[in-house]
Amino acid sequence: MSAQREPVAVIGTGYVGLVTAAGFAELGSEVWCIDIDSEKIARLNRGEIPIYEPGLAECVERHRERMHFSTELSEALEHARLLFVAVGTPPTYSGDADLSAVNSVVGAMPRSDQHALVMKSTVPVGTGAAIRRIFGEQGKAGFAYVSCPEFLKEGSALADFLKPDRVVIGDAGDWAGDAVVELYAPLGAPLVRTDIASAEMIKLAANAFLATKISFINEIANVCEVTGADVVEVAQGIGLDHRIGSHFLKPGIGYGGSCFPKDVAALKQLAGNSGYHFQLLTAVIEVNELQKRRVIGKLQKHLGSLVGKTVALLGLAFKPNTDDMREASSLVLAARLQADGAKVRAYDPVAETEARKLMVGVEFADSATDALAGADACVVVTEWPEFAELDWSAVAERMAGKLIVDGRNCLDPRAVRAAGLSYEGVGRANGDILRHVSGEES
């Protein structure tokens, strides 16, 4: 890559910021990474990566020379004209996005007609217009603004940055939009260049649609359980229809993570604030909340009262390959189990440190087999491949009880049952249908 690439700054070095910075460094840019968390910056300067994300540590290490970490915004302003904003926008109690971190970045910008804020943080529609208005009122109308929402997935974030399905750029038609287009050009991704409000809505609508797909298949799964159909077969059968598509048709114990819950709530709230009742999203959210709790019913069906029972949770983060515990279904599940008098033992290959901060009274194990020793039941919460590869005969010997609840339909029900264990999946009436559309056995 050419050393002449546009230098950039990234404000906020969390999951999105650090991955974005590493991605631009990979493409050849000098990157100034700014964060208010001085401890995080000190760690990054020592070469430590504060989050778990496949390939990220190696990428940052590879580009140490062109990645600069600091708490000083002035360094970013001195070296880069494009300032990517990747600060958090967590939910407030009302479900609106909390824009305090975004506002604090906006407030820190000087008068300039040579810089642009490029918004990667997920913000409500209208935020860009409001920021441009504020800039105008403060005599900073020359400060350009671009919306460039991020679609990366935790667990494959760097790969997603480098090979995005599309790049969305919303701008006012000035130099800054052109510069961001140029920056992303080497990726060769489809480009959607649009106005700022539409770019903001594309991000919210994309996450709301994906969450809707998950809640839809979860409801189909629940109906499968009471009617005798197998949702794995059903999902395959409908997913092959190109109008539907096979992605996000995996039923489970509800979506979580730092984005879906808050972005769906934020869009619902945004609509409500504008006088529109978004009925569909109201249902999507409710289905998701109930889905997390259905596991309790499955445990009770087999164990009766949960008082004094030990339940092993395998996987704690909201999905594999991340240590991000924000809005993970395991948090609701552990709290519900404890409220019903159960003892919770937990294991996650990478999320234990984060989980310990959030899960009070939970015992942590060093391995899946240690978590299962003496347990009355096991719940697979996150579909780490290592759980599918467990030796179920050895598990059956270690456990006190027999119940395996496969919250992600990631286990082979026949292997589990062959070991003398009871298998409960999600939406799999008997869980061991062998047929596939090709006629092959799975």
Ligand SMILES: NC(=O)c1ccc[n+]([C@@H]2O[C@H](COP(=O)([O-])OP(=O)(O)OC[C@H]3O[C@@H](n4cnc5c(N)ncnc54)[C@H](O)[C@@H]3O)[C@@H](O)[C@H]2O)c1
């Ligand atoms: N995590 C994802 O998978 C993902 C995907 C797409 C979009 N997003 C969106 O990207 C944004 C960032 O998400 P994240 O998961 O990376 O958040 P994060 O919490 O991991 O990181 C945010 C970082 O911003 C820093 N920060 C806060 N205020 C700051 C300030 N005033 N100046 C400089 N740094 C500041 C924090 O210290 C933290 O390091 C959110 O709006 C989120 O919705 C996230």
